[in-house]
Each structure stands twice: as structure tokens, then as C-alpha cells.
Amino acid sequence: MDKVNSHIIAVYPGSFDPVTLGHIDIIKRASKLFDKVIVAVAASLHKKTLFSLEERIEFIRESVRDFPNVEVKPLINKLLVDFCKEHKANAIVRGLRAVSDFEYEFKMAWMNRRLYPDVEILFLIPSEEYAYLASSLVKEIASLGGDVSSLVPKPVADRLQEMREKIKKEGTGEEFEQSI
Numbered sequence: 001m002d003k004v005n006s007h008i009i010a011v012y013p014g015s016f017d018p019v020t021l022g023h024i025d026i027i028k029r030a031s032k033l034f035d036k037v038i039v040a041v042a043a044s045l046h047k048k049t050l051f052s053l054e055e056r057i058e059f060i061r062e063s064v065r066d067f068p069n070v071e072v073k074p075l076i077n078k079l080l081v082d083f084c085k086e087h088k089a090n091a092i093v094r095g096l097r098a099v100s101d102f103e104y105e106f107k108m109a110w111m112n113r114r115l116y117p118d119v120e121i122l123f124l125i126p127s128e129e130y131a132y133l134a135s136s137l138v139k140e141i142a143s144l145g146g147d148v149s150s151l152v153p154k155p156v157a158d159r160l161q162e163m164r165e166k167i168k169k170e171g172t173g174e175e176f177e178q179s180i
């Protein structure tokens with residue numbers, strides 16, 4: 001086996017709708033391990049998202065300001081492996097929470113390796129307190145008026161609160177329901 005490349009650029013892909021403290025935990029861990037981390041925010045083709053691509057990117061940018069080796073970029077209409085090649089990334093990072101994540105993550109990892117054998121796929125485990133945290137859960141709690149301030153970065157919590165107040169006044173909360 002060749003020597004491990006000493007300059008590692010890792011891509012952390014996801015939909016981040018919205019980013020949670022679990023995602024941030026993974027980004028922090030990755031930023032300590034790798035020379036550069038690119039958070040690739042996917043424009044969702046099949047699923048309606050609660051937040052636009054621009055909002056999802058902005059929430060992450062605001063939360064990673066203190067990490068100089070982390071960049072946030074959109075991933076639009078292209079394969080993750082092509083995004084990696086374009087940015088000279090040699091690793092893909094994904095977060096693993098519980099056993100339930102395994103099957104999906106392994107399927108994706110094998111497929112990505114098949115498409116791009118030179119990329120390594122690495123799984124990082126978040127701190128215990130975030131092990132059961134998911135964006136869908138955050139949206140569900142927020143849509144029912146629950147407090148999510150200990151689960152997401154402040155700008156996300158503030159925005160969810162605003163949306164909730166707007167719904168209380170005038171709407172049905174349909175956007176929430178469609179994206180959970």
C-alpha cells in the first residue's frame with residue numbers, strides 16, 4: 001500500500017436541512033484531523049427541503065467561522081465523487097450515529113469507492129449527546145413549538161422560532177410537514 005497522503009482534503013457531504021450541533025461536532029472533529037474540510041451542501045433533487053440551499057449554506061458558514069480550514073460549498077447536480085475530483089479531495093467524511101445509519105452509509109460508501117477508487121471514506125462518531133440527533137427530529141420538534149436551542153446553532157434556532165411564530169399567526173405549517 002502506498003504511503004498515506006500527507007495533505008488530506010476531506011469533503012463532508014449532506015443536505016444539512018438544517019445543520020445541527022451533531023453535524024457541527026463532526027465538522028470540528030474533521031477539522032482537527034484533516035488539512036482542509038469542505039462541507040458540501042447538496043441541492044436536494046428528490047426531497048423538498050425546509051430551507052433553501054443558500055440558507056443551509058449560510059447557517060453552516062456562520063457556525064464554522066472559527067475554523068480556518070473549513071469551507072462550505074454547494075453541491076449541485078453532480079456526483080459527489082466528481083465534486084471530490086474537482087476540489088482535489090482525497091477523503092469523504094460521514095457521521096455515524098447508531099447502527100441504523102450503517103446500511104445506508106455502507107451502500108453509499110461502496111458505490112462511491114466503485115466510482116472513484118482513490119478516495120477514502122471515513123466515518124466519525126459524534127459526542128454521545130448528539131447520537132440521536134437528526135435534522136428531521138429538529139424540524140418535527142420545532143413545528144410543534146418545542147425548544148430546539150440546545151440542538152442547533154443559534155441562527156438556526158432563531159429562524160425556526162420565527163417560522164413557528166409566523167405559522168401560529170397565519171399558516172398551517174405545511175412547509176415543515178413536507179420536509180420532515
Ligand code: ADP
Pocket residue numbers: 013014015016017020021022023026093094095096097101125126130131132133134135
Ligand atoms: P444526508 O441527507 O446526506 O443523510 P444529513 O444532513 O442528514 O445528510 O447528514 C449528513 C451526514 O451527517 C450523514 O453522514 C449523517 O449520518 C451525519 N449526521 C447527521 N446527524 C448527525 C449527528 N447527530 N451526529 C453525527 N453525524 C450526523
